[in-house]
Amino acid sequence: MPLDKKSYSLTEAIIKIQQFCVYQDRCHKEVVEKLQNMNMIPDAIDVIVTKLIEDNFLNEERFSKSFARGKFRIKKWGRLRIVRELKFRNISKYNIDIALKEIEENEYLKTLDELAEKRANAVKETNPLKRKKKIADYLLYRGWESHLVYEKINELVK
Structure with a gap:
C-alpha cells in the first residue's frame, strides 16, 4: 500500500x-x-x-435518466452514443430503455435538424459528396442513427 x-x-x-x-x-x-x-x-x-x-444516494434509474437528458440537451448526443456510454457504465438494458424515454421524439428530431444545419453551414467543402461525408461523419460520431442522418443530409446538400 x-x-x-x-x-x-x-x-x-x-x-x-x-x-x-x-x-x-x-x-x-x-x-x-x-x-x-x-x-x-x-x-x-x-x-x-x-x-x-x-439511503437513496445511489440510484441507477435516476442516474441513467439524468445522464440521457443531460448528454442530449447539453452535448447534443444522439441515442446511439447515449446507449453506448450507459453500457460502458454497466447500466442495465431496462434502465437504458427508461432513460431513452426521457428524450421526446419531436425535440430529438428538431435537435438533429439544428445540428445538421449548423454543421452544413460550417463545412466549407464544395464537392457535394465530400461535403455530405463530412456532415455525416460528424453526426454519426455524435451517435445519431444513420437513417436519420442520411435522410437529413440529402435534404440539406444537393
Missing part, C-alpha cells in the same frame, strides 16, 4: 462517498472505482454500496 494514500474508516468512507454522490448522480461503477481508489477492501465496498442504495 502506498504511503501517501490516506486510509479511511468505514464511517469516514461512507460520509466521503455520500458527498461524492450528492454532488451529482453517480452510477455503481463510478462509486466502486472511487472506493477502490480510497483503498477500501471489497467487503467494505459491498457494505458501503448497499448503504448508499438503501
